[in-house]
Amino acid sequence: MNKKQQEHAVQPETTPPTTPSNPTLAVLGFRRQIVYHLHFWSLVAVAPLVMIQWNQGHRLLAGLLLLFCVNAVTVIALLRWRRTYFLQGRLFPLLAVTCAVYSTAINGHAGLYWAYPAIAGGFFLLPLREATISNIVFVMAMAVISFLKFPEADFWRITFSLGLTGVFVMVFAWLVGRLQRELTLLATTDPLTGCLNRSQLSDILNRHIQMRERYERVSSLVLLDLDYFKSINDRWGHSTGDQVLQQVAGRLRKRLRESDRLFRIGGEEFMLVLPETRLRDADELARQLLATISATPFGDGITVTASAGIAEVQQGETWSVWLNRADQALYSAKNQGRNRLVVAGRTGVEPIAGDVAGDSAGKPAGNSASDSVSNSLSGPC
Numbered sequence: 001m002n003k004k005q006q007e008h009a010v011q012p013e014t015t016p017p018t019t020p021s022n023p024t025l026a027v028l029g030f031r032r033q034i035v036y037h038l039h040f041w042s043l044v045a046v047a048p049l050v051m052i053q054w055n056q057g058h059r060l061l062a063g064l065l066l067l068f069c070v071n072a073v074t075v076i077a078l079l080r081w082r083r084t085y086f087l088q089g090r091l092f093p094l095l096a097v098t099c100a101v102y103s104t105a106i107n108g109h110a111g112l113y114w115a116y117p118a119i120a121g122g123f124f125l126l127p128l129r130e131a132t133i134s135n136i137v138f139v140m141a142m143a144v145i146s147f148l149k150f151p152e153a154d155f156w157r158i159t160f161s162l163g164l165t166g167v168f169v170m171v172f173a174w175l176v177g178r179l180q181r182e183l184t185l186l187a188t189t190d191p192l193t194g195c196l197n198r199s200q201l202s203d204i205l206n207r208h209i210q211m212r213e214r215y216e217r218v219s220s221l222v223l224l225d226l227d228y229f230k231s232i233n234d235r236w237g238h239s240t241g242d243q244v245l246q247q248v249a250g251r252l253r254k255r256l257r258e259s260d261r262l263f264r265i266g267g268e269e270f271m272l273v274l275p276e277t278r279l280r281d282a283d284e285l286a287r288q289l290l291a292t293i294s295a296t297p298f299g300d301g302i303t304v305t306a307s308a309g310i311a312e313v314q315q316g317e318t319w320s321v322w323l324n325r326a327d328q329a330l331y332s333a334k335n336q337g338r339n340r341l342v343v344a345g346r347t348g349v350e351p352i353a354g355d356v357a358g359d360s361a362g363k364p365a366g367n368s369a370s371d372s373v374s375n376s377l378s379g380p381c
């Protein structure tokens with residue numbers, strides 16, 4: 001195993017995950033925790049009220065509160081044992097708002113106090129737009145009830161304090177949501193090229209493995225590595241190397257479909273996951289991509305070539321075996337002189353014989369660094 005293969009060596013898939021390695025899963029976990037805690041603490045606060053309202057003869061309100069508690073218990077149980085919940089937590093705000101409005105109508109101020117946590121809960125459970133609209137309707141309903149039930153001065157206080165609470169929580173929920181999205185983006189993409197990084201690699205490859213197992217849908221994997229990239233850095237400097245990497249990513253992206261996934265999985269190594277793509281089509285695409293990279297110089301004449309290894313997902317294999325087969329094919333392409341592609345065989349040990357050579361296979365194998373890097377990069381790329 002060479003140095004690069006060691007770097008790519010994938011961890012055994014049986015290692016139990018302690019913390020989520022996938023940032024999207026981490027965010028999902030964060031959201032589940034919010035849902036869990038909101039339901040748990042609301043249950044603690046609301047459960048005694050069922051009895052209180054029942055004893056006071058408010059049977060309908062007691063029934064609504066009981067429904068609220070049943071929903072909370074169900075969501076808590078589902079989250080605990082199934083790691084999922086239903087209706088995206090929508091029943092909580094719906095019941096909370098209904099109880100608060102009705103309780104204010106029959107209990108006056110005693111019911112009004114529950115309107116404040118009900119507003120906050122909505123913003124943490126519903127999508128922002130949905131929470132904003134439903135809370136505007138809620139504040140309006142509370143304003144009408146306050147107008148009918150309380151003195152005018154109270155009506156204004158209630159309406160403005162509820163409105164202000166809504167605005168504060170909305171701004172907070174919006175900032176948290178933005179922060180989540182930005183953190184997810186930062187954690188899942190490579191800042192230099194904008195490609196996906198390795199964080200979601202296993203998830204995405206696993207999805208394609210499942211598609212193969214369940215529905216016989218075939219995906220292919222292309223590992224693409226720039227040749228002699230070190231010499232670009234050595235000769236033109238790291239920032240020029242960075243520009244080349246950015247442009248390579250741009251050229252690859254231009255040629256790919258929406259559904260294809262482009263990763264940068266190492267310094268100068270990219271990985272393409274091609275859904276619904278058989279080996280023959282992946283081979284054709286990879287040839288075009290290698291040509292896209294080598295045909296036009298970068299900047300003012302830096303010519304770069306690339307090598308690629310391709311593997312179609314096989315029935316019964318794991319994602320790491322699939323990736324390793326593509327990796328071995330890439331290794332083979334490098335060994336055979338670079339600037340070419342090799343298609344992995346079914347077992348991954350031996351590449352398919354004769355299925356070798358990129359578009360520019362006529363070029364002398366083993367392009368020297370000075371062949372690949374011929375001119376200076378001047379001006380913006």
Ligand SMILES: Nc1nc2c(ncn2[C@@H]2O[C@H](COP(=O)(O)OP(=O)(O)OP(=O)(O)O)[C@@H](O)[C@H]2O)c(=O)[nH]1
Nearest residue numbers: 225226227228229230231233238239241242267268
């Ligand atoms: N500019 C730049 N260089 C990088 C980055 N990441 C890795 N590299 C460089 O990429 C080079 C990779 O060198 P090697 O692993 O020897 O590979 P190579 O020179 O392309 O040779 P072959 O792959 O065998 O054809 C090293 O010089 C790294 O410093 C990056 O983000 N920016």
